[in-house]
Amino acid sequence: MKKGEWSAEEDDKLRTYVQKYGHWNWHQLPKFARLKRCGKSCRWRWMNYLRPGLKRGNFTEEEDALIIKLHEQFGNRWSTIAKSLRGRTDNEIKNHWHSQLKKSTKGDEEEKCSSWQSEATQNENICEGEAESNSIDHMTLGSSPPSSPSPSSSSASMSSLNAVGRLEDTRFLIWKYMKLKAVEISGVNPLLQTIHHPWKRVALSCHCLKTICTVTILLICFVDCGHKIDFRPFDADTMY
DNA sequence: AAACGACGCAACCGCCGTGAG
DNA sequence: CCTCACGGCGGTTGCGTCGTT
Incomplete structure (x- = not known):
């Protein structure tokens, strides 16, 4: 044989x-x-x-986003995920996940988290004071709990979020911080990254990275109370 | 230029579910 | 019900390529 x-x-x-x-x-x-x-x-x-109808070649950003979304929903059920991507096989998606996307999401959470921890200490002072989240533009509060594991710091993250300093300053700092990270990350892997903000869990996906100035960010912050705070869409350049 | 490691992808392996006998 | 064959699925391996030192 x-x-x-x-x-x-x-x-x-x-x-x-x-x-x-x-x-x-x-x-x-x-x-x-x-x-x-x-x-x-x-x-x-x-x-x-x-098999006829198979699509070869690189995955598009749309396909990547869909895979990540479906993986959150279905886990490692590659055949189920493959049904939603015409022309892609479960094996191809699985390989792509392990080689490209896994490291961009929570696969290397710990590594990213640790790298951010050092930066966190430099940014601790932006978490002082208080803010009311419902008055933040572009920010909506959902009630569905995160599907991902809960953040490592239980009471700290929400209290930190609520304890964020003056609203505009805080938002500006968040945007600025996230934009810097987006640019930094997109230079390495423009597809999608999950990263940890020092004081809350953050998923950041970067699209359209032909040039830095066209970075668009989908930022999802999971806070320990189970609420999902969703910033979208948001053009980082408008913050400057 | 050679050695080495990282990475991507094709392919294999083993387990499980299902249906027929 | 039990057994067996088969297909489907997900995990894993192995190899070629590419980048780095």
């Missing part, structure tokens, strides 16, 4: 056979198609590579 890379000849045999007779039985198929492969291998090759 042959293993490893499929040759063009093998691909041709499998394609020709399936297109002519269909895949009525993967176990029997290699014998009839004169392939020295196991049925599973033939099935895999057909489903992930030869």
